[in-house]
Amino acid sequence: MLIGPALLLSALLFTIGVAGVVLRRNAIVLFMCVELMLNAVNLSFVALSQVLGLGGQVMVFFVMTVAAAEAAVGLAIILAIFRHTRTVDLKNINLLQG
Amino acid sequence: MSAESVFYVLGGFALISALLCILQRNPVASALWLVATMFSLAAIYVLLHAQFIAAIQVLVYAGAVMVLFLFVIMLLNLGRDAADLRGRPARVAAVAVAVGLLGELVLLAAVTPGSLSVLAGGVPGAASPLEGFPAGSAGLAAPATHGVVGAIAAPLFQTYLVPFEITSILLLAAAVGAVVLAKRKL
Numbered sequence: 337m338l339i340g341p342a343l344l345l346s347a348l349l350f351t352i353g354v355a356g357v358v359l360r361r362n363a364i365v366l367f368m369c370v371e372l373m374l375n376a377v378n379l380s381f382v383a384l385s386q387v388l389g390l391g392g393q394v395m396v397f398f399v400m401t402v403a404a405a406e407a408a409v410g411l412a413i414i415l416a417i418f419r420h421t422r423t424v425d426l427k428n429i430n431l432l433q434g
Numbered sequence: 435m436s437a438e439s440v441f442y443v444l445g446g447f448a449l450i451s452a453l454l455c456i457l458q459r460n461p462v463a464s465a466l467w468l469v470a471t472m473f474s475l476a477a478i479y480v481l482l483h484a485q486f487i488a489a490i491q492v493l494v495y496a497g498a499v500m501v502l503f504l505f506v507i508m509l510l511n512l513g514r515d516a517a518d519l520r521g522r523p524a525r526v527a528a529v530a531v532a533v534g535l536l537g538e539l540v541l542l543a544a545v546t547p548g549s550l551s552v553l554a555g556g557v558p559g560a561a562s563p564l565e566g567f568p569a570g571s572a573g574l575a576a577p578a579t580h581g582v583v584g585a586i587a588a589p590l591f592q593t594y595l596v597p598f599e600i601t602s603i604l605l606l607a608a609a610v611g612a613v614v615l616a617k618r619k620l
Binding site for chain 2: 338340341342343344345347348349350351352353354355356358359360361362364365367368369371372375378379382383385386390391393394396397398400401402403404405406407408409411412413414415416418419424425
């Protein structure tokens with residue numbers, strides 16, 4: 337069934353995603369790290385759906401839909417920001433810092 | 435090779451490519467390593483008896499979503515910047531957050547009473563892990579009678595019909611929102 341190892345792998349991938357969000361400054365790479373975290377959660381859903389029923393796989397379906405919507409809107413926002421500031425480096429996007 | 439060894443090879447590949455994804459300087463290389471992670475996760479889904487999810491993973495994630503990412507990266511002509519890793523304080527913070535979170539997630543399996551002890555191989559008083567969860571045995575029997583896709587279609591279009599319909603509104607809103615945001619002038 338491989339549930340324990342799959343959950344461990346999921347935890348490791350989620351941790352790598354969080355580390356990437358803290359570590360990187362490029363807005364697009366930040367989005368990719370969020371996708372990595374969503375994938376890690378999907379893995380634990382699939383692993384547990386072997387024991388807890390197929391509802392887990394349906395949840396993965398919904399997570400993928402939300403991730404696709406998030407990627408579309410997020411990348412559109414990044415395009416709009418890039419048009420204003422000519423950069424996607426978060427170091428230079430500090431309008432809220434006063 | 436047994437399923438276990440295949441799982442460990444694929445899992446190691448997924449971990450290595452995820453690490454390379456967050457450490458690559460060039461965003462295009464980063465995106466391609468993320469695609470590699472997603473492909474190995476799709477193979478792991480097959481090992482975990484979720485063939486439909488594996489197909490969707492390759493089509494939607496590795497296909498559509500990552501092509502969108504690569505498209506935007508190349509549209510903005512990124513990739514020739516200097517390194518965009520943050521400075522030393524943020525690196526220390528990243529390692530601290532990662533270690534803390536990983537410890538928490540692993541510890542969760544140890545301290546969650548009962549529910550996760552199923553995973554270790556048995557609940558006290560239950561002969562098979564499936565007996566702790568009656569829904570699980572029904573879920574595992576479903577693919578045998580309905581096929582892999584039919585087994586997911588049944589809960590999707592019966593139990594989760596309303597969330598499924600709301601998903602279509604979400605996608606419509608996302609499509610309209612993306613067009614409005616990316617447009618130069620309204």
